[in-house]
Amino acid sequence: MRLALEEKVGEVERARRSYADGLDAAMQIAQASFISQFPELAGLPPERLPEALAQMAHQDPAKLSRVQAIVAGSEQLRARQNEEMRRTAEASRRNFQNYAKAEDARLETLLKEETRDVRQAVAQEIMASAKASGIEPEELQRLFDxxxxxxxxxxxxxxxxxxxxxxxxxxxxxxAAKPMPPVQRPGMAASRGDRNQHDLRTLSARLSSTGDLKDAVALYQAKTAARR
Incomplete structure (x- = not known):
């Protein structure tokens, strides 16, 4: 069923491309025909064209009618060409959205064992790494989309x-860069800084023991908070 659907989509896409190519070829033929039939108009600057057409209307009305017919036909081709470009762009957008939805679902399966905190921390690290390489977050998001x-x-x-x-x-x-624990006098309450250092030492010891990324994320976040 999937192969049959993909083949059908491929047939539609090939037919669309053939139609678009036909429009391009027709447009080129119309332009070549105009130049060959009216070389005196083809080389004129745009501002002199009205004057030339007025003179043609006076000297050879039938020739002017032919010019008008070719121009009208070219405009119709151009309109169809623009419409086909719009339809192609819309089809591409829909195809990408469907593809992105399927790939995002597949990624969820690949990352199903990862916790939310770890995912968020890794996502932030990806953005930071990209920015350090000269890719702004907006550009990375544009590429992703x-x-x-x-x-x-x-x-x-x-x-x-x-x-x-x-x-x-x-x-x-x-x-590795954790500071030495401060000496605390007996009987004195621990300050906020002392408590932070104790928390960091506890997290560091836990990471050294487990090697788990969840503990690494917790330590990294605690370090970041302690510097504020």
Whole structure:
């Protein structure tokens, strides 16, 4: 059933392309015919065309009628050409939307074991990595919304894994660069900074023990919050 549907879609697309190619060829033939029949008009600048047509109407009305008929036919072809371009663009947009929907669903299956927090952190890391490479978020989103390769589930998973790896490396760097614990006098209440350092040490120890990305994300987010 799927193969039959794909073949039918292919037939429709081939027929559409053949029709569009036919319109292009007809437009080129009409332009060549006009030049061959009225070479004196073909080379005129646009501002002198009304004067030439007025002179033709006075000297050879039948010739002017032929000019008008060819121009009218060309305008009809151009209108059909523009309409076909609009229809093709709309069909392409619908096809991409259907493709994107199917690939997004496939990606959900590939990432079904990933938690929401991890997904969000990895997505942010992907955007940050792209920006560091000179790709603004708006441009990355435009590519994501228009390029089939970017929306392919396997390609998205590759980007996800790369972002996940970068995030893990940042978290490990944070563990390696953790400050020495401050000395606290007996009997004194811990300050907010002391509590933050304790939390970071706890998260660092947990990450060192588990190596889990969820713990890496928690540590990275805590480090970011502590710098504010």
């Amino acid at each position: 228009s390029e089939p390769l970017m929306r392919n589930a396997t390609f998205q998973r590759m980007m996800y894994d790369a972002g996940k790896y970068r995030l893990m490396m940042k978290a490990r760097d944070a563990v």
